[in-house]
Amino acid sequence: MFQEFAFDHLYINGEWVLPFDGETRPSIDPATGKPWNDAIAFGGPGDIDRAVDAARQAFEGPWGRLPGHERAAILRKFADLYATQADALARLETQDNGRALRETRADIGLHSQYYHWFASLADKLSGRTIPIDDSVHAFTTREPVGVVGLITPWNVPLMSAAWKLGPALAAGCTVVIKPAEHTPASTLALGKLFEEAGFPPGVINIVPGDGPSAGAHLVAHPGVDKVTFTGEGATAKTILKTGADTLKRFTFELGGKSPHIIFADADIDQAVNAATNSAWTLCGQSCALGSRVLVERPIYARVLEAFQQKAKRVRVGPPLQPETHMGPQAHSQQLDKTLSYIDIGRAEGAELLTGGARIKSGPLASGYFVEPTVFADVRPDMRIAQEEIFGPVASIIPFQGEDEAVQIANGTPYGLTAGLWSNDVGRAHRVSSRIKAGIVWVNTYRFIRWSTPYGGFKASGWGRENGIEALDPYLDTKTTVISKTGKFPDAYEA
Numbered sequence: 001m002f003q004e005f006a007f008d009h010l011y012i013n014g015e016w017v018l019p020f021d022g023e024t025r026p027s028i029d030p031a032t033g034k035p036w037n038d039a040i041a042f043g044g045p046g047d048i049d050r051a052v053d054a055a056r057q058a059f060e061g062p063w064g065r066l067p068g069h070e071r072a073a074i075l076r077k078f079a080d081l082y083a084t085q086a087d088a089l090a091r092l093e094t095q096d097n098g099r100a101l102r103e104t105r106a107d108i109g110l111h112s113q114y115y116h117w118f119a120s121l122a123d124k125l126s127g128r129t130i131p132i133d134d135s136v137h138a139f140t141t142r143e144p145v146g147v148v149g150l151i152t153p154w155n156v157p158l159m160s161a162a163w164k165l166g167p168a169l170a171a172g173c174t175v176v177i178k179p180a181e182h183t184p185a186s187t188l189a190l191g192k193l194f195e196e197a198g199f200p201p202g203v204i205n206i207v208p209g210d211g212p213s214a215g216a217h218l219v220a221h222p223g224v225d226k227v228t229f230t231g232e233g234a235t236a237k238t239i240l241k242t243g244a245d246t247l248k249r250f251t252f253e254l255g256g257k258s259p260h261i262i263f264a265d266a267d268i269d270q271a272v273n274a275a276t277n278s279a280w281t282l283c284g285q286s287c288a289l290g291s292r293v294l295v296e297r298p299i300y301a302r303v304l305e306a307f308q309q310k311a312k313r314v315r316v317g318p319p320l321q322p323e324t325h326m327g328p329q330a331h332s333q334q335l336d337k338t339l340s341y342i343d344i345g346r347a348e349g350a351e352l353l354t355g356g357a358r359i360k361s362g363p364l365a366s367g368y369f370v371e372p373t374v375f376a377d378v379r380p381d382m383r384i385a386q387e388e389i390f391g392p393v394a395s396i397i398p399f400q401g402e403d404e405a406v407q408i409a410n411g412t413p414y415g416l417t418a419g420l421w422s423n424d425v426g427r428a429h430r431v432s433s434r435i436k437a438g439i440v441w442v443n444t445y446r447f448i449r450w451s452t453p454y455g456g457f458k459a460s461g462w463g464r465e466n467g468i469e470a471l472d473p474y475l476d477t478k479t480t481v482i483s484k485t486g487k488f489p490d491a492y493e494a
């Protein structure tokens with residue numbers, strides 16, 4: 001479906017149009033460091049204006065008037081089409097961001113179910129009746145907030161799109177989606193599926209572009225009612241300031257430095273399977289990863305040894321090859337960031353147990369490949385234990401007992417996800433209830449689905465994605481109070 005696809009066009013108001021005040025740019029394949037496509041559309045502020053106008057018209061017009069079950073029907077058709085194209089979309093995304101195809105396929109293979117789940121909610125946006133007394137009938141209705149700007153990152157472009165588009169469309173909003181600079185291709189391709197599914201023009205508009213220009217313009221635009229953003233905390237702060245003048249509503253899914261705690265009473269082999277995978281999957285480029293591995297002292301040496309052994313088994317290679325476990329970093333800035341943190345870890349005195357270098361020889365040399373890396377004897381206050389690296393770097397921290405585990409786990413500004421391994425059910429409850437994180441996994445990790453709310457405590461974000469809660473940010477509640485008597489006392493009776 002995407003063989004002849006014209007990536008140099010934007011998708012605005014149901015049409016494929018050339019950037020109006022933007023340009024086209026090559027998109028780099030991070031596995032080779034060379035362009036895989038020479039001309040991908042990049043919109044500028046003028047294109048954002050066109051897209052917002054189209055979204056506004058669609059919201060005030062056909063989409064806004066469509067009953068929920070009819071929105072659901074279109075969304076379901078889209079979900080079915082998505083399933084037929086999941087493999088093609090996965091290849092496209094892997095080409096753009098270098099995530100190993102085996103992972104991209106597994107991820108994108110689930111997206112259709114996300115859209116089905118949100119479709120199933122589109123006609124269930126009911127309010128409440130509120131008992132007060134016999135004089136009035138009070139009730140609430142839920143209305144879509146309006147035009148929403150979706151700003152997505154490069155690590156999981158289509159997953160992030162699904163988590164935002166699903167609830168936005170189910171709620172009855174219209175959208176302008178701006179994918180990240182490095183990875184616009186898979187999101188642009190979605191336009192084909194929107195067309196074929198029969199969404200009215202303007203309901204979904206796709207405008208790749210630079211964050212500080214197109215992205216900032218979308219945030220500042222008075223025609224946009226809400227922005228939902230996934231990315232870096234520093235960007236969220238800029239976005240907040242940009243959106244202040246129009247008092248935008250925001251949902252933020254920001255970073256993490258998630259603790260993955262292994263108690264000595266755990267099933268160590270299973271815990272190590274999870275902890276190694278959760279440090280290196282996506283080449284370390286996910287906010288949910290267990291980048292801090294907290295290991296109880298009695299099993300510390302054993303876990304270090306297991307990490308070393310597993311690192312040897314990770315097949316780093318060309319991401320489109322099915323046997324590859326781990327591809328490159330998604331772009332050169334991220335490569336530089338990861339390598340700089342590896343230098344920081346060394347300078348801070350952590351022990352580099354394995355990895356720690358870019359792959360500089362052989363067929364991978366021109367790509368942005370980094371070895372799976374493990375630091376041991378990491379102190380909780382080190383920068384490699386506090387800051388998001390977004391590379392395949394595990395920081396292993398020893399601890400003793402529940403109190404210390406909880407103290408270290410909660411000892412960063414973040415609070416997105418956490419994992420703990422223990423065969424003591426009481427401990428599992430005690431520790432998970434004390435951890436400040438939006439989701440805690442016990443004896444598993446990164447189990448994420450359409451129906452499980454996901455989002456951050458503390459600096460990891462505002463609002464939730466997935467689950468029924470995901471609809472809330474896209475809806476306003478209206479309270480209506482109707483008098484049963486129509487009588488109103490005269491306050492100024494003579």
Ligand code: NAI
Pocket residue numbers: 151152153154155178179180181209210211212214215216217219230231232233235236238239253254255256286287334337388389390
């Ligand atoms: P970023 O936050 O700058 O980019 C994310 C999105 O925001 C992109 O679409 C970008 O174009 C847009 N953007 C950037 N500046 C903007 C602005 N002023 N106004 C509106 N939109 C803007 O993240 P970046 O620089 O690509 O990555 C830096 C670090 O952020 C990573 O190393 C990682 O630590 C973290 N990150 C976290 C993600 C998560 O899943 N929570 C995803 C991506 C990055």
Ligand code: MG
Pocket residue numbers: 211232235
């Ligand atoms: Mg940035």
